[in-house]
Amino acid sequence: MVSKSLSVIGFKPDLRSGKGTQIQRGLIVRLLRVISLVILDALSLVLAWKLAIYYGTPIESVWTQEVSFLMLNVSVGISIFLTSGLYKAGINRRNYTRLIKAISLSEVLLLLIGFLYAPESYISRSTFLLSWLLSIAFICTARFLFDVVTNRLRSQGSVRHSVFLITDKEEQEEQICLVEKQNCYTVLGVADSSSLDLRNRDRTFAYLRELGVAEAFVSWSCIKNRLYICWHFYTAGITIRILPTKHEQYHPKSVMWMLGDVPCLTIPAPILAGSDFWVKRIFDLVSSSVLLMAFSPLYLTISVLIKLDSRGPVFFKQDRIGLHGKKFKIWKFRTMVTNAEKLQAGLEAKNEIKDGVLFKLKDDPRITKIGKFLRRYSLDELPQLFNVLFGEMSLVGPRPLPVRDVERFQKMHFIRQEVLPGITGLWQVSGRSDIENFEDGVKLDITYIENWSILMDLKILFQTVGVVFQKKGAY
Incomplete structure (x- = not known):
């Protein structure tokens, strides 16, 4: 059963990517509704302003003579309607109480802007009150008629x-x-x-x-x-x-x-x-390329130190289980003796992870002197930027686990394999190696998948920098 879970037939994209870039279904109908309402509101505000000037007490002022104030009136009104959610679908456009509040707020803001912009100019009280009352009357009437026409069209099977x-x-x-x-x-x-x-x-x-x-x-x-x-x-x-x-x-x-x-x-x-996911992939590719070039002197220094410290290769490559159970070679700087994987069987009894799915040992005798330093500051993870560049990993995501760990998964755990694995993730910034139970780590992975956004990835990246420098939970 486990071997079937680990095999991959064909290519499946990341859970967040979508099958090709697709525009939101029904977007055209929604846009037409919003555009129609904006036009109706703008015309209502213009008509109310013109009538208020015509019937109000005449006073020569930039308020009544400049077109810029008319445009300002419309812009402020539309902006407030937008932020008040009055262009959303359903009952929102028919919420006349909220409409009246939004119109009143826009009139008050116009007074404040007019006072700050041209304090020596005035507008008559009758013009102001007429503009306010007529705006309420025209906009509410236009919204009512819009609903009547929309309902009639829908009864005929349209929109x-x-x-x-x-x-x-x-x-x-x-x-x-x-x-x-x-x-x-x-x-x-x-x-x-x-x-x-x-x-x-x-x-x-x-x-x-x-x-x-x-x-x-x-x-x-x-x-x-x-x-x-x-x-x-x-x-x-x-x-x-x-x-x-x-x-x-x-x-x-x-x-x-x-x-x-x-x-x-x-x-x-x-x-x-799927657009957010592809922004994430482009960010990964650009960032990994830039970081690989920037860290090249550090890579060389670490390589020399590893060779001086112990016999064996500079890099350690291990089979990990990635997206949809597909195996790939993860790159790390070698921090253990060359026969570390063979020695692990004799150390299983000392495993500090309670449920035994993962293997963690704080004072692992297989770790070299330079390896302890590299692990403390997570410098051993730097070569994984190559995995990011090759598309096998992301900067942020659930950590890819060894075959030994994944073979002990229960069915519920495989959801974490539906997204691209990462160098760092919510698990790592929430305690790194201090988490003693695999289930606690899985919960963090699921929380990440459920709530994922580009902003969340950026927050995790910034938190990772702080965690690394504080050496929290690293061994």
Whole structure:
């Protein structure tokens, strides 16, 4: 069973990469909605300002004569609507209370800007009040009419989002009624939980891509391997909507969303599926190339010290298990005697990792004098920049483990093999060798995979520098 887990047939990409770069499904419809609302709001603000000047008490001022103040009025209003979430889908654009608050805030900000920019100029109170009241009236009316027209078009089958339902058979009828009640979705198909099983998963996602599904409504209880499945939807550019369940559960990337009056969770798809991962790979390639050139004098110095300290090669290459269980040779500066792997069998009884999956020994007699120094400052890991350059590793990711360790994995542990291994990771900056239980390390790896982002990688890299200089947990 283990040998099958370690073998790889063909090439599979990193869990986060997606199958080719794909634009978020349904993006065009969403963009058209937002652009239409922005145009309506801008026209409403312009009309309100013009009428307020015409009917208000006339005062010659830059406020009423310069076009720049009119443009400022529109820009401030649109910006506040945007930051207030009034261009989001669903009930957000119909939240008239929030609209009135946003319009009022924009008017106050305009007064403040006008005072700071041109304190000697004035605007009549009647013009200001008329502009405020007319803006509220026009924008709310425009939003109401927009909804009326949109609902009419949707009743005729236009501007709808194509969706697919995956839910248990006994709940399908109820869930279909809940989705169709919203009058903004076209249900292209329904499947039960078996469609997400391992044997059916690839066919299901290929079928969803073929249908052009924008969103998938999934019952949380249908997803057995939630971390894996959620990343598949995410990298396919499909927004996943988690249907209501009696049990309160969530995913780290999920946000609250209303399905009518029912609160649900959703995991929104990125605008460009897989783009973040390819930014990560480009960063890895550029950084490893630059660091290899910058550290070349250090590489030479360490090589000389290793040769002077003990017999044997400068570099140590070992089989490690990488992406999807594929073996590769990891590069390190040699820190042990040349027959270290043969001697390990006699030291297994002294293993300090409680569950025995990994092998760690604080005062390992196999380590050379220069090896102790290199390990203390993690300098022995520097040659792994070659592995990063060759695409076998990343700067940040779960550490690749020896064959001996992976052969002791349980089924749940293999999720960490679905992403590219790294030189450093959340495990390393959270204690490095001080973690005594393999399960604790796996939890950190899963936390990394669940919450991964480019910003998270950068934070781990900066934390790694601090951990190395403090020599925390290194031996």
